[in-house]
Amino acid sequence: MSDCIFCKIAEGQIPASKVYEDELICAFNDISPQAPVHALIIPKAHIADANSITEQTAAVVGHIFAHAGEIAEKLGVAASGYRIISNCGSDAGQTVAHLHFHLLGGKDMGEKLV
Ligand code: AMP
Ligand code: ZN
Numbered sequence: 362m363s364d365c366i367f368c369k370i371a372e373g374q375i376p377a378s379k380v381y382e383d384e385l386i387c388a389f390n391d392i393s394p395q396a397p398v399h400a401l402i403i404p405k406a407h408i409a410d411a412n413s414i415t416e417q418t419a420a421v422v423g424h425i426f427a428h429a430g431e432i433a434e435k436l437g438v439a440a441s442g443y444r445i446i447s448n449c450g451s452d453a454g455q456t457v458a459h460l461h462f463h464l465l466g467g468k469d470m471g472e473k474l475v
Contacts (some may be wrong), residue, residue: 363380367459371405381432385424388432397467398443402429408460411449413427420432425462440465 377389392395443466
């Protein structure tokens with residue numbers, strides 16, 4: 362997607378503070394962090410949101426979770442704990458229409474949401 366900011370980050374056309382990258386996914390620090398540790402994990406291929414995941418593209422979501430622990434370890438929150446959230450659509454507050462998983466940690470986030 363030529364006008365997608367996360368596609369541009371994945372392709373290296375827009376700088377980002379990348380913390381993990383392989384052939385399928387990358388992770389980078391959120392530009393407006395909502396926790397001491399706040400990274401975004403994305404598939405490099407454009408998928409708009411959770412609604413758009415298909416049998417053909419679902420494997421990359423497993424790949425993201427296969428590496429989430431390693432990314433959390435790199436960011437120093439694997440032992441203390443972290444939350445992974447993906448917003449889908451307007452009620453969830455999704456602002457970037459490229460599937461992404463927020464990895465949040467570094468503080469006690471309590472028991473709510475969720
Ligand atoms: P969401 O509201 O779930 O769509 O999350 C989008 C996230 O992308 C927000 O937390 C933004 O702060 C973050 N974001 C937007 N642009 C950038 C960027 N260029 N680099 C890093 N994070 C970004
Ligand atoms: Zn995209």
